[in-house]
Amino acid sequence: MTDQDHDASPGSSQTDDFHTGWAALLGPPNSGKSTLLNTVLGQKVSIVSPKPQTTRNQVTGILTRDNLQVVFLDTPGLHRLRGKMNSFLLKAAWQALSRADTAVIILDAALYNKRPHLLPEDLQPLRSSKVRLPQPLLVVLNKIDKVKDRSKLLPLMEQIAGIWPEAEIFPISASTGENVETLITRIASALPPGQPLFPEDQLSTVPLRFMASEIIREKLFLNLHEELPYHTAVDIENWDEASQPGLTRIHAVIFVERDSHKAMVIGKQGRNLKQIGQNARLELEELLEGKVYLELWVKIRSKWSEDERFLLSLGFGSAPDMGDWQG
Numbered sequence: 001m002t003d004q005d006h007d008a009s010p011g012s013s014q015t016d017d018f019h020t021g022w023a024a025l026l027g028p029p030n031s032g033k034s035t036l037l038n039t040v041l042g043q044k045v046s047i048v049s050p051k052p053q054t055t056r057n058q059v060t061g062i063l064t065r066d067n068l069q070v071v072f073l074d075t076p077g078l079h080r081l082r083g084k085m086n087s088f089l090l091k092a093a094w095q096a097l098s099r100a101d102t103a104v105i106i107l108d109a110a111l112y113n114k115r116p117h118l119l120p121e122d123l124q125p126l127r128s129s130k131v132r133l134p135q136p137l138l139v140v141l142n143k144i145d146k147v148k149d150r151s152k153l154l155p156l157m158e159q160i161a162g163i164w165p166e167a168e169i170f171p172i173s174a175s176t177g178e179n180v181e182t183l184i185t186r187i188a189s190a191l192p193p194g195q196p197l198f199p200e201d202q203l204s205t206v207p208l209r210f211m212a213s214e215i216i217r218e219k220l221f222l223n224l225h226e227e228l229p230y231h232t233a234v235d236i237e238n239w240d241e242a243s244q245p246g247l248t249r250i251h252a253v254i255f256v257e258r259d260s261h262k263a264m265v266i267g268k269q270g271r272n273l274k275q276i277g278q279n280a281r282l283e284l285e286e287l288l289e290g291k292v293y294l295e296l297w298v299k300i301r302s303k304w305s306e307d308e309r310f311l312l313s314l315g316f317g318s319a320p321d322m323g324d325w326q327g
């Protein structure tokens with residue numbers, strides 16, 4: 001026996017027909033990228049809301065099976081908005097594509113079924129001459145649970161085939177899981193042979209603190225109206241699990257841009273903030289498998305979304321851990 005046989009590294013017990021790789025989930029905002037990632041993993045790693053631009057960074061989700069490890073990269077939706085924060089969002093999406101062995105483009109079939117004229121414009125960023133999409137090109141038509149008459153998908157499939165003749169199209173529902181397994185099988189067959197990069201029980205490379213701030217941000221997206229969530233950011237200022245066994249004390253700051261935002265986040269008699277805090281705490285307790293004391297503060301930081309240093313300090317633009325490529 002060699003030393004390698006004793007090695008407890010992730011790849012030690014695997015055979016040569018193991019396939020490993022990175023799969024980027026890309027597409028317009030609100031198409032269901034994060035929902036799909038959570039469904040594939042059977043667990044929530046990426047936050048979801050009915051509002052576009054919910055995801056603001058790359059979020060990894062690791063699927064490990066007998067002879068397969070797919071590291072999915074959830075990404076911010078591709079859009080055409082301006083501003084510093086938006087350019088960070090786009091950078092995160094394009095970086096994921098450049099790292100990926102395969103890319104899955106996720107589209108909202110129910111949306112384009114009703115409004116086909118939106119498709120060419122929404123696909124414009126992906127059709128730019130600067131973008132090189134890996135082959136095979138996998139295109140997902142998501143939300144088919146909302147398309148009662150499935151024959152209505154045919155014109156959309158034709159429209160996509162007209163744009164990308166080589167595309168393989170997968171109608172799915174990320175919410176119900178319909179056809180998701182077929183998609184996973186196809187992604188798996190597109191990945192190169194290789195040893196796993198992460199231990200088989202690892203679900204993500206995202207740090208717990210980041211996940212906690214994301215959970216709070218999700219509750220802001222779910223509880224606040226209209227544009228307000230876009231003016232908020234969350235930072236975990238203190239994390240204490242040492243003082244009291246079984247209890248994690250988390251002190252988080254919700255940044256807003258103006259006085260009026262602060263008043264709306266807090267709500268009448270503090271009702272909004274209380275609700276946001278309660279919802280976030282319950283989910284944090286599930287994540288951390290223990291009691292959580294969550295303290296939320298709302299602070300005004302004018303024009304934070306244009307402040308590059310501040311955005312960097314919040315983790316914008318930082319790529320997730322690559323893992324050990326040696327296995």
Ligand SMILES: Nc1nc2c(ncn2[C@@H]2O[C@H](COP(=O)(O)OP(=O)(O)OP(=O)(O)O)[C@@H](O)[C@H]2O)c(=O)[nH]1
Nearest residue numbers: 029030031032033034035050053054055077174175
């Ligand atoms: N009916 C239905 N709704 C879906 C499906 N997939 C996602 N949704 C909903 O679509 C909305 C957006 O889902 P997300 O997963 O946040 O979409 P996303 O592409 O990650 O959005 P961004 O991060 O903003 O780019 C949420 O309200 C989801 O519940 C689906 O298959 N069927």
Ligand SMILES: [Mg+2]
Nearest residue numbers: 033034054055
């Ligand atoms: Mg998302």
